[in-house]
């Protein structure tokens with residue numbers, strides 16, 4: 001059932017283009033975005049003072065992207081929290097809020113209880129879930145399914161790409177209904193989303209570049225991921241993926257924050273991975289790369305083709321993704337990070353699909 005792939009994780013990364021298409025296409029009818037099972041009205045949206053996004057692990061990292069996107073397109077404040085913190089912190093949730101719950105399995109206990117806590121306090125619940133009829137789906141007011149299909153590898157890959165896709169569609173729906181974006185703007189973003197599967201196909205075709213890099217660096221003891229804006233959110237996910245399956249210590253830092261914290265840990269040969277897809281923050285990241293290079297870091301940058309030549313002057317290795325608008329870039333830019341984690345784990349001889357101590361679905365506290 002691995003269809004000739006060595007691991008489920010690789011098979012599932014190869015499924016990303018298809019499952020993103022499956023998540024978008026059925027929801028575009030005659031050029032209009034139609035979110036099945038989402039019945040929130042313009043009136044409901046106009047009453048929303050704040051949106052909470054609650055999830056665990058990789059789904060939480062999707063939520064961090066969701067915050068940026070919803071705030072940008074809908075101008076509603078969004079707070080994103082891990083479920084195990086949210087449920088115990090007496091959250092300020094009421095009927096003036098909506099809680100977006102994200103979960104691949106739909107059965108994560110902390111996430112389910114955070115949903116119930118939120119519901120008890122009067123919030124409307126919209127969930128982004130992969131498993132049809134799961135506990136989280138059943139307890140929600142609105143459900144937007146990610147059509148990622150079964151995900152077997154413990155490290156989540158394709159589910160994350162589809163969670164992001166779904167979050168962009170939610171932001172478009174809310175923005176259109178609230179009037180904070182025009183139909184033309186929404187159509188332009190939808191057009192960009194539809195292009196992403198082709199971009200991921202190209203990224204997968206060029207995976208050998210990442211494999212080669214991993215082959216040279218798999219002995220790294222500690223790896224930093226730094227990024228700004230949406231690339232910071234991506235850094236969190238890239239770092240988690242690497243830790244989960246390769247057991248290499250890693251930290252994700254906001255690009256501008258490193259010098260307020262652990263820059264002392266950057267020494268000769270420390271590997272620093274920099275997703276750099278945000279055009280308006282590009283120069284700031286170049287400065288951050290200079291800071292870490294001055295301390296001896298080896299820098300792997302991931303950016304659009306259009307920036308590659310320039311970036312080669314500063315970073316040691318540049319991995320490219322096809323040119324894509326900064327707003328939607330995370331959906332394709334995560335794939336090189338997933339591949340990086342995969343190849344590092346493979347080089348180290350780790351059990352890629354079943355990393356130690358981790359369960360696919362955490363149904364205990």
Ligand code: M6R
Pocket residue numbers: 056057058059102103104105106107108111154155156157241244358360361362
């Ligand atoms: O099924 P869920 O999306 O609710 O699971 C949440 C986390 O347990 C999950 O994302 C976990 O972090 C993965 N192992 C990430 O690769």
